[in-house]
Amino acid sequence: MRIEIKSFDALSPAELYALLRLRSEIFVVEQQCLYLDQDGKDALALHVLGWKGRELCAYCRVFRPGDYFEEASIGRVAVPTEFRGNGYGARLMEFTLKAISxxxxxxxxxxxxxxxxxxxxxxxxxxxxxxxxxEDGIPHLRMVFTAD
Structure with missing residues (x-):
């Protein structure tokens, strides 16, 4: 898996389409949750994209402290069903934690x-x-990572 991190303005139209499609596929269709994914915060975020060839196989977005929560934050973590079980989610998160640091x-x-x-x-x-x-009808839990 090749991982890259981009600002909103650096995303190509094809990359933006791929990440929005993936988020809708998982958070709206798969989880049967009607909510507006495009929350107006994507322009503030850094977008972390994991690619297997030309397929988006893992994604999340990152916010600086104060842009979403008081702390830095990670959200919209997504791995398509066909790529699950390969460790892509963990690799994406490890990359993201290091990039934030x-x-x-x-x-x-x-x-x-x-x-x-x-x-x-x-x-x-x-x-x-x-x-x-x-949150949007789905049980959630606030969790915090602190570098030791």
């Missing part, structure tokens, strides 16, 4: 994790904070 220095990183993925994020070093809550 290099770009922003050591800082806390917050996520709003879907509850069923709690163990996945804990294995990457995230720790749960607070109680479960519903």
């Amino acid at each position: 290099e770009e922003m220095g050591p800082c806390p990183i917050a996520i709003s994790a879907q509850a069923y993925l709690q163990r996945f994020y804990e294995e990457l070093g995230f720790k749960p904070e607070g109680e479960l809550y519903k």
